[in-house]
Amino acid sequence: MYKPNDLIFRTTTSLIAFILLGFSIYLLLAGHNSPGGGFIGGLMTSAAIILMYMAYGSDILRKILPVNYRMLIPTGLLIAAGTGIGSFLFQQPFLSHTYNHFHLPVFGDLELATAMLFDFGVYFTVLGVTVTIILSIAEDR
Amino acid sequence: MTFQIVINLIIAVMWMLLSESYTVPSFITGYLLGILLLLLLNRFIPDTFYLKRVFKICRLILLFIKELVLSNYDIVKLVYARKPEFEPGIFALPIELKSNWEITLLANLVSLTPGTLSVAVAHDNTHLYIHAMNIDDINEEIHSIKSTFEKAIMEVTR
Numbered sequence: 001m002y003k004p005n006d007l008i009f010r011t012t013t014s015l016i017a018f019i020l021l022g023f024s025i026y027l028l029l030a031g032h033n034s035p036g037g038g039f040i041g042g043l044m045t046s047a048a049i050i051l052m053y054m055a056y057g058s059d060i061l062r063k064i065l066p067v068n069y070r071m072l073i074p075t076g077l078l079i080a081a082g083t084g085i086g087s088f089l090f091q092q093p094f095l096s097h098t099y100n101h102f103h104l105p106v107f108g109d110l111e112l113a114t115a116m117l118f119d120f121g122v123y124f125t126v127l128g129v130t131v132t133i134i135l136s137i138a139e140d141r
Numbered sequence: 142m143t144f145q146i147v148i149n150l151i152i153a154v155m156w157m158l159l160s161e162s163y164t165v166p167s168f169i170t171g172y173l174l175g176i177l178l179l180l181l182l183n184r185f186i187p188d189t190f191y192l193k194r195v196f197k198i199c200r201l202i203l204l205f206i207k208e209l210v211l212s213n214y215d216i217v218k219l220v221y222a223r224k225p226e227f228e229p230g231i232f233a234l235p236i237e238l239k240s241n242w243e244i245t246l247l248a249n250l251v252s253l254t255p256g257t258l259s260v261a262v263a264h265d266n267t268h269l270y271i272h273a274m275n276i277d278d279i280n281e282e283i284h285s286i287k288s289t290f291e292k293a294i295m296e297v298t299r
Contacts, residue, residue, distance in 0.1 A: 005262040008248050011241040 013055035020048035038119035042126030072128030080121030145191040149175035201293045216255045227275035233268045
């Protein structure tokens with residue numbers, strides 16, 4: 001079987017993967033006031049990871065990113081459920097969220113919401129599910 | 142190269158700290174001052190002055206735009222010819238470029254100019270296989286690519 005030289009694909013991937021990851025983190029954090037959020041951020045991150053898998057193959061990627069993607073699913077679900085259960089601590093109904101303005105020394109005035117933590121849970125779950133599906137189809141197990 | 146950029150940034154940040162105004166204009170002032178100092182103390186640094194390389198990059202971009210316009214004109218002439226006579230073919234271009242980024246840049250520049258298309262890279266990275274739409278003379282084609290794009294890329298990276 002003829003195997004072409006993937007030099008151009010690999011060198012451009014090493015640049016584009018970083019751009020994709022940065023954009024996905026932006027999307028994850030932008031979900032409060034503009035389009036974006038945990039779901040699309042997780043999909044974008046998994047797209048970057050799958051692009052790296054396509055370019056470099058699974059053996060090398062396992063060394064670069066030794067992440068167990070199956071473990072990301074319960075982690076994300078735990079974070080999301082934890083934000084819901086955390087509202088019981090303040091005698092509030094389940095999944096009630098709040099926000100507050102914090103004044104940090106460098107960043108200035110920030111509006112931090114607990115809904116962002118829920119978004120992080122969604123992000124990790126989507127990332128884990130997508131990459132697990134694609135990898136298990138690819139490795140045929 | 143990177144060392145000079147780091148020094149320039151350090152001077153710019155130092156200028157901001159000393160003038161106690163953390164704004165974009167003061168950063169630009171400091172950066173210009175850093176460029177001036179680097180020009181003055183060019184002999185100290187083993188590498189060439191880094192703005193020369195930036196200038197070379199701008200020249201590469203302009204060269205690419207020029208080639209794009211010219212080759213587009215050639216292709217339009219071919220398309221609208223009454224009886225188009227052209228001879229497509231694939232030839233191997235020996236390259237002297239070494240690093241991955243140089244080869245990638247050359248292959249993409251060749252692909253983006255109409256009339257030529259880089260098909261594959263050889264396994265030992267010594268040749269680039271290029272499909273050309275109209276080859277009169279292979280050696281002439283090789284020479285034209287080598288004298289324009291490869292030379293410009295070499296000037297940028299070395």
